[in-house]
Amino acid sequence: MEAISVDFIGRTCLVSACLCFIIQAIYYLTLYPRIIRRQRSVASHPQDFSRELPPVSIILYSRDEVDQMHRNLPLLLTQDYPCYEVIVINDGPIGKSDDFLTQLEQEHRHLYHSFIPDSSRYISRKKLALTLGMRAAKYDWLLMTEVDCRPVSDQWLRLMARNFTPQTQVVLGYSRHEDAKGLFRSRVAYDNLFGSMRYLGMALAGHPYMGIGRNLAYRKSLFLSRKGFSTYLTLEKGDDDLFINQVANGHNTRVETDAQAVMQASVVTRKKDWREEKIGYTVTSALYRGSSKYLLGFETMTRLLFHLSWIACVVLSLLQRNWVLAGMGAGLFLMRFALQATIINRTAKALGEQRRYWLSLPVYDVLQPLQSLRWKLYCLLHGKQEFLRK
Numbered sequence: 435m436e437a438i439s440v441d442f443i444g445r446t447c448l449v450s451a452c453l454c455f456i457i458q459a460i461y462y463l464t465l466y467p468r469i470i471r472r473q474r475s476v477a478s479h480p481q482d483f484s485r486e487l488p489p490v491s492i493i494l495y496s497r498d499e500v501d502q503m504h505r506n507l508p509l510l511l512t513q514d515y516p517c518y519e520v521i522v523i524n525d526g527p528i529g530k531s532d533d534f535l536t537q538l539e540q541e542h543r544h545l546y547h548s549f550i551p552d553s554s555r556y557i558s559r560k561k562l563a564l565t566l567g568m569r570a571a572k573y574d575w576l577l578m579t580e581v582d583c584r585p586v587s588d589q590w591l592r593l594m595a596r597n598f599t600p601q602t603q604v605v606l607g608y609s610r611h612e613d614a615k616g617l618f619r620s621r622v623a624y625d626n627l628f629g630s631m632r633y634l635g636m637a638l639a640g641h642p643y644m645g646i647g648r649n650l651a652y653r654k655s656l657f658l659s660r661k662g663f664s665t666y667l668t669l670e671k672g673d674d675d676l677f678i679n680q681v682a683n684g685h686n687t688r689v690e691t692d693a694q695a696v697m698q699a700s701v702v703t704r705k706k707d708w709r710e711e712k713i714g715y716t717v718t719s720a721l722y723r724g725s726s727k728y729l730l731g732f733e734t735m736t737r738l739l740f741h742l743s744w745i746a747c748v749v750l751s752l753l754q755r756n757w758v759l760a761g762m763g764a765g766l767f768l769m770r771f772a773l774q775a776t777i778i779n780r781t782a783k784a785l786g787e788q789r790r791y792w793l794s795l796p797v798y799d800v801l802q803p804l805q806s807l808r809w810k811l812y813c814l815l816h817g818k819q820e821f822l823r824k
Contacts (some may be wrong), residue, residue, distance in 0.1 A: 444750035444759055447743045451766050454740035461733050462773050466631045466781070468638040469691050473784050476692070483596040489517040490595060491571035491654070495563045496581040498526025502700065503534055506584040511542045513591040521570060522547040522581070523563035546570070561663040561673045568657055577651045578674065582700040583609065586693070586786065593695035594651055603656045603686040604678060606637050607649030609697040613788045622702050623789050624798045625712075631781055634691065636726055640684030643726035644719075647674030649697040656681055666721070671714035679722045693786030709809075716809040734803045740770070741800055771796065 476482070492510060496503065503522070510520050524531050524547060535547040548570065550563050568576055575598055577591070585591070597605045608630055611623055633644050660681055666672050702708045719727060747763035779790050791798065 440750055441754055441756065441759075444747050444754065444756065447747035447750065448759060448763055448766075451740055451743035451747055451763060454736045454743060455766050455770055457736045458733070458740060458770055459773060462777050465635045465639060467777050468635040469631060469781050470777070470784050472638055472689065472691055484599045486598070487516055487592065487595050488575055488598055489573040490515070490519075490575045490577050490591060490651075491568075491573045492518060492520045492577045492579065492591070493564060493567040493571065494520070494522045494579060494581050495560050495567075496522055496524045496526075496531065498524060498531050499581050500530045500534055502582045503531065506581060507538065507545075509584045509588075510579075511538075511545060512588060513585070514588045515591040515595065518591060519544045519546060519572060521567045523567045524549045525559050525563055557667045558663070558670050558673070561667055564673055565662055568654055568662070571654055574654045575651060576654050576657065578647050578649075579697055580648050580699070583648050583697045586696045586698055589694045590697070593692045594649075594690050597688040597690050598651075599688070601686065602688050603653050604642070604645070604682045605651040605688050605690055606634060606642065606645050606678070607651070607690045607695055607697065608634065608785055609646055609648035609699060610785070610787060611699050612701045614701045618705060619701060620789065620794060621798060621801070622708055623787070624791055624794070625802060627782055627785075627787060628778070628798075628802065630785075631778070632730055634689050636730075637682070637687055637689050641724070641726055642682035642684070642687040643679055643722055643724055644675035645678035645682070648699055649695075650674055650678070652678075652681070666718075669718070672718040672721070675715060676718050676721060679724070691785060693784065696786055712805070713809050713812060716806070716813050720813070734806065737799065738803050740766075774799070 494510075507520070507522070520542075522535060522545070524535070526549070532547070532549070535545070539545045539547070548566060550559055550566070564578070575595070577594060594605055594607055610626055610630075611619070613623075630646075633642075633646075636643055657677075660677075663673060663677060665680075666676055669676075744763045744767045748760045751757070751760035751763060775792060775795055778795065779792075782790060
């Protein structure tokens with residue numbers, strides 16, 4: 435009786451794994467390969483882009499990061515583009531940053547800088563800085579990035595701007611971290627790649643739901659007409675993903691995925707910084723509108739259930755020496771792994787990523803939803819005041 439019961443549970447786990455595999459395959463065959471398909475479409479339909487190059491205002495927020503300015507600003511100021519300006523809003527005391535920016539302004543007439551009043555309280559300083567920069571911008575198209583980011587080529591601005599068609603109001607771009615050795619940095623790189631496959635894939639499917647402020651463009655007129663960040667100004671995060679969630683739709687949003695249009699952020703050296711970034715996005719994701727977060731949450735749930743099911747199936751079958759059932763459970767894992775590795779690594783190649791994921795992929799595949807659950811629990815256990823600007 436006990437043997438029958440264990441065998442029944444094993445077969446039930448196999449059925450569960452099969453159902454989850456089918457659901458996962460649908461995601462990996464329809465949503466996640468869209469970046470690859472978009473690259474092919476661009477190659478065969480270059481006429482889909484605008485031939486005009488409208489003037490652009492690039493806006494950066496800096497927390498007195500002088501070293502990053504020295505490293506990255508020259509690359510932003512020497513883009514192959516006819517007419518643009520760079521506006522740096524510094525959040526810090528007047529000192530080395532101000533001296534450096536003033537000197538750089540003498541060499542580059544299209545660079546401007548300002549600062550946030552130190553008396554500002556109870557509102558997100560980054561949102562305030564970006565708002566000041568946008569209001570000071572001379573041009574309608576605004577391109578957001580961060581001072582610790584550098585374009586991988588001098589064609590970044592031109593490639594982003596080719597999406598500025600009359601119907602377009604939002605353009606989403608791809609950003610990554612610099613390549614560096616180490617398990618933690620590999621994990622961060624995978625998390626960024628897979629997260630980008632999700633939000634860029636949804637946008638390419640006509641359902642944009644967020645953006646990342648390291649490589650993001652939208653119209654100044656759109657920002658002003660929607661009253662900017664006014665509805666969540668006291669929330670520490672949300673200047674990129676929440677705003678895009680409110681204003682983007684399938685008709686006014688385009689995606690740029692060319693490998694030469696990538697923004698590259700500095701290496702994450704401290705786990706604390708990455709943790710705070712992920713917690714910030716977890717907080718704001720709870721405020722997303724639309725069905726996208728539920729659709730992607732369903733993928734995460736079926737992913738965890740798949741791993742639990744096939745592992746239970748294999749273990750219980752081995753205990754009963756049911757080699758056929760154990761082989762079927764392991765076979766499902768191998769089929770999903772082959773599909774997953776092919777699409778993720780081909781996407782990484784299309785985006786100019788150097789890393790590839792093989793043996794580490796199953797580990798990250800399980801760790802990602804578990805760490806997401808951990809951050810959600812953290813947010814639930816801490817009051818709303820924890821994430822407001824003090």
